[in-house]
Amino acid sequence: MSTCEYRSLAPEAVAARIAQMEEENRQLRQAIDSHAVxxxxxxxxAAAHRLAPENGWEVLRETSQHTNIKLRTLAEAIVRCALGxxxxxxxxxxxQAAVARRHSQRPA
Structure with a gap:
């Protein structure tokens, strides 16, 4: 919507649209943060287990599913582990089981 279109809306509608945009902004920021971790x-x-990125992704996904831990939370724990x-x-x-499965699937 352009600025002119907002002028024709009721203040409640403008406030609702602002709230919606703020929520979208919050979700996008959270997605960026999740992507980074x-x-x-x-x-x-990759460094600790010599895994290609696609195999690392599968290890994260499988471990997340088998432990019922959100992927981002698991990723944060792995990064903290790297720090001691x-x-x-x-x-x-x-x-370890997921890493072993990936290693066993490597071509000889």
């Missing part, structure tokens, strides 16, 4: 976790997996914080036991086991 997921990329960092992929880098950790331990992974919870269940997460560590599922991550």
């Amino acid at each position: 997921i990329d960092q976790a992929l880098g950790v997996l 914080r331990p992974l919870p036991g269940t997460v560590r086991r599922e991550l």
Whole structure:
């Protein structure tokens, strides 16, 4: 909508549109932040386990599903692990199993 079109709207409609745009902005910022931490976790997996990015993505996805932890939360834990914080036991086991599955699928 152009500025002229907003002038013809009731103040409540303008306020509602502003609120909607602010929510969209918040969601976009959250998506950008999530993307950054997921990329960092992929880098950790690539370095620590010699995984290609697509395999790292599958490891993250599988581990997230098997532990019922959101992908972003899992990625944050992996990045913290790279900085010296331990992974919870269940997460560590599922991550190791997912990495092993990816390694076993590599062509000889």
